[in-house]
Amino acid sequence: xxxxxxxKLEEGMTETDQDAFFRKFEEVWxxxxxxxxxxxxxxxxxxxxxxxxxxxxxRAVGKEAIGLLIKDVFERIPDLRFHDEFKFYSPELAVVExxxxxxxxxxxxxxxxxxxxxxxxxGKIAAKRAYRKDHQ
Numbered sequence: 001x002x003x004x005x006x007x008k009l010e011e012g013m014t015e016t017d018q019d020a021f022f023r024k025f026e027e028v029w030x031x032x033x034x035x036x037x038x039x040x041x042x043x044x045x046x047x048x049x050x051x052x053x054x055x056x057x058x059r060a061v062g063k064e065a066i067g068l069l070i071k072d073v074f075e076r077i078p079d080l081r082f083h084d085e086f087k088f089y090s091p092e093l094a095v096v097e098x099x100x101x102x103x104x105x106x107x108x109x110x111x112x113x114x115x116x117x118x119x120x121x122x123g124k125i126a127a128k129r130a131y132r133k134d135h136q
Contacts, residue, residue, distance in 0.1 A: 017123075021123070022087050022094075022096075024040065025096070029082055030082065034067055034071060034074070037070060041124060041125045041126075041128075042121055044126075045066060045126055046061050047059070047065075047070075047127075048127075048128070051132075057130070077102040077103065077104060077105075078103075079101075079103050080100065080101075081100070081102060082114075083099040083100075084096055085099070092120055093117070093118065094116075094125075095118070096115070097114070097115045098113075099111060099113055100112055100114045100132060112133050112134070113133045114130065114132035117129040117130075
């Protein structure tokens with residue numbers, strides 16, 4: 001008997017594969033597991049943070065640069081937490097919508113809506129574009 005979790009999707013990915021991707025995505029971010037986070041990215045991936053001086057925020061290209069950017073975020077917001085509310089996955093695109101909470105270095109706390117747009121390639125993240133509402 002085929003269950004919903006075993007149902008094949010486009011490009012041969014099962015719903016179980018999607019669940020595993022999101023479970024790992026949430027786990028490595030919630031545990032500040034930088035190595036685990038970087039394992040989910042393609043070597044030539046692009047990460048555009050939700051903050052920064054440019055229209056696209058801070059941009060990092062390649063795993064090493066992405067690792068430095070994420071490490072900086074974790075150091076600046078040591079209690080950063082993600083609260084996922086909606087997830088969508090296809091072989092080419094994944095979307096995670098939810099909230100971020102944390103405390104900035106000046107002591108100000110925030111609770112803001114956010115969205116991650118993930119361009120996928122071969123089951124890994126080729127581009128991550130993060131968007132969030134201004135918490136001020």
